[in-house]
Amino acid sequence: MAQKSDLLQGSLDLLILRVLSRGELHGWGITQKLEQLSKSALQVDEGTLYPALYRMEAKGWLQADWRQTENNRRAKFYALTRSGRKQLSQAQEDWQRMSAIVDLILETA
């Protein structure tokens, strides 16, 4: 089992937005994708995932639709809205700037 690491505050939103920018997914799909991309280093807690999804839907970043999965099951698919995309690029920029700063300090201090 991979070690479960706590995500930094706000980074889950960024990861979800990024994953959804490749195409729409349902909640389960998002957890799978995140696990897969992080090579199982990251296991998203459902207890954080769904509130985060609802919050972002309320903010208008995501749009949800009920659709059939490939196994013919009904599931709720989340997709990025325009303002979700804007938010993603903004958050990505912020993150990169921040992590550069953190790296810089860790290396030089």
Add this chain to the structure above:
Amino acid sequence: MSFFHGLNFRLRALFRKRDLEREMQEEMRFHLEQRAAERADEGLSPEEARRAALRKFGNVGSLQERGRAARGWTWLESFGKDLRLALRALLGSPGFVLLAVITLGLGIGANTAMYSVFLSIARRPLPYPEVSQLERIYRSTAQNKEGEFSAADYLDFRAAGGAYQVAAQARAEFNLADAGRPPEVAAALRISANLLGLLGVQPQLGRDFRPEEDAPGRERVLVISHRYWKSRFGQAPDIIGRQVRIDGVSHEIVGVLPASFNDWRHLGWVDVFRPLALTPAEATDRVQPRLRFLARRSTSVTPEQGAAFVSAFARRLAAEHPAENAESSWWTESLAESVVGNNGPMTLAMLIGLSGFVLLIACSNLANFLLARTMARAREYAVRAALGASRLQLLRPLAAESLLLALGGGACALGVAYVFLHWMMLRSTGDNGEMVPLGLDWPVLTWAFLASLFTALAFGLAPALFALRLNVQATLKSGARGSTGGRFQQRLRQLLIVGQFALAMILLVGAALFVRGLAELNTRRAGWESDGLVTATVLLPGREYPGAAEIDAFQRETRARLEALPGVQSVSLSGTMPFFGFGLARKFVVQGRELPKAGQEPAAVTNAVSPRYFETVGTRLLQGREFADSDQPDAPRVFIVNQAMAQGLFPGESAVGRRLGRMQGSAIEWGEIVGVVADVKSVYAEKDPVAYQLYQPVAQEAPKLLEIGVRARGTAAAALVDPIRAAMTERHPDLPLRRLQPANARIERANYQLGVLRDLLGCFALLGLGLATLGVYGVIARTMAQRAPEFGIRLALGARVRDITRLVLASGLKLALLGVLFGLAGGYGVSQLLASGYPGMQLENGPAMGGVALLLVCVALLASYLPARRAAGINPMETLRAD
């Protein structure tokens, strides 16, 4: 975009809660199934896989809770829940709810009604275009701040033009008759032809006066009010062009004003307008003040510039005609301000203030009720706080409760205000059916709503905040019944009671003063006697009674005819009745003395009276003689003066036999003083401005508007009314006899608006007293119930029942006395306010304050006596065991 999307989402979250809830469950079930399937692939049995998935997923309920919170309406949803809970809690104690709602309803209702009155009288805009340019101009003299102008003043000012267009009006009552109807006296104004246009009013039917109709001989045209069109002519569509007789002369109705013009606040209740049409004699008259000015300031002139222009003009006039104008100055006031009247703003402010006191008492009562309720549940709150409820969670149900109470109270208040206003409208309806329109319109409803909300927040949340200050541990440890509250809470509740008593004291003092003052006005017998006196008014038409000779003949004949009736002691005719004040002030000089500087001659108010007048109205003759039939129009002029004038002009000498001159512009008419009579005072609340009173024979100073006075002998005054009417109509079928009724009824009616005010004040005072009584009873009763164990111990230790009773009574009395003490200061303030607004009223505050203080103390004792008796009835064993 995203905003609308978000809004849409949130609205859906709010209104389609059930759907969303189902979707959320379905979504999570899908997730769990997928996870279980994954585990099953790893080789777990389906049951184990499901359990593993659930374990991983965590607490589904709490997850759903967090999901709901993310949707953003939880606070509203849970507030809805709070409201439901609060409703249930309130329904559990209907007595408390009833008390609170009625308390609030009365307080807010009284205040709302007063606010509505204030709006209708002071704030409703006058129905004229560019009303801010409209002004009244007054001529201020020593006797009258809002004095009138002579016709020559008017013509001069009009010619000067400048900053103002000016219009003039003069009161002119006359007898109006049309075919097939008994004649009646119409309330009328003579107006300059430009007055309606200057206001910006167009007749609804017909036309306005034409400028050329503002001249003698051309003026036989009338414009009537909408109300008169309805009441006298039944809204006849062919009203324009109809001929009616004014004092016997045919006039044509040329216009009907719109209903909106009927604004009682401005011109009064005028039924008929006719052109001013100054006669040549009037137009050159600089002495007789007869006109009121209405002016429109040109838009390029500021009010200050306008005022400066007017006073400069007055100074110029005074320089040119010092005899008539030296002692007067001109001033302006916006029309909007002038309609509220002299006492208006003060009275309205006082009423709103006093009704605010009622509301405050109601509010502090509510705060006390809620505080007591919260304290009684202190343990419950402490337990909830101990279990981890946040402050907000503790506060919300309390806020919900007070919000519900406020809504209930507000609804009740609207009912109260409606009844109040309806009553006031009925009560303040005048003689001619003039009615002040009062109602609940939007601003008033908003006021009521805001007042309720304010009350709820201020006085509902205050106790709730105290609940938050609770010391959890101390409360949990203290007795099972809940505590009386800490020292601080106890203080607050006592403070509220003290405040209530102070406010109630102020209300009661105001009401007591006013009730006594008005009773004194209505029963005043200041130099006259109204019991057994019947009065009526006649207006003699100028065509049939052109001069003093005809009026004197009418006077003699009427007296002879009425004195012949059985039960009649004496009859008089006069320009006015003493209880309604005197006529115009005139200036006089004493013969044989140096003439005072122009304009500084002593002034006296005058009355024209027939023989036997003093006997009829009951004014004592102190010296000399009454007027007699020998004082003919062409006989030497004679005067009778009152005591104040006799002593003022002839100190230490006899006034009888001295000669006075009456100023007529720069001319002087000389006459002899033949008698001195007692001073008389009117029944009005305003102070009579002039102390000197002078009488002339009706034959020599003949007024066309005459008051008939009939003194009854042995019979009740009311019994004479019908015989008098029969006798008068038999002789003068075309002469309307107005207000034929016992003098006392008319006196009562004269101050009916003060009567409304008195009733309002009385009502507020009773409300305040009732609420304060309830408050002190509630607080003492509850404190006693909570101190029952203590009393039990005291009794068990040998205290006597008397000691307990005394303890309880003393605690109530202490609060009442403190309140009364503070109230004394406030009561004194109210009495000063009333005295400044109604200087003619006798307002002695000493007895009123003493009486009210005594009453309040008695009420407090009574309100504490009931709980005291219960406290004394405590069975020590039972109380001690109960814990």
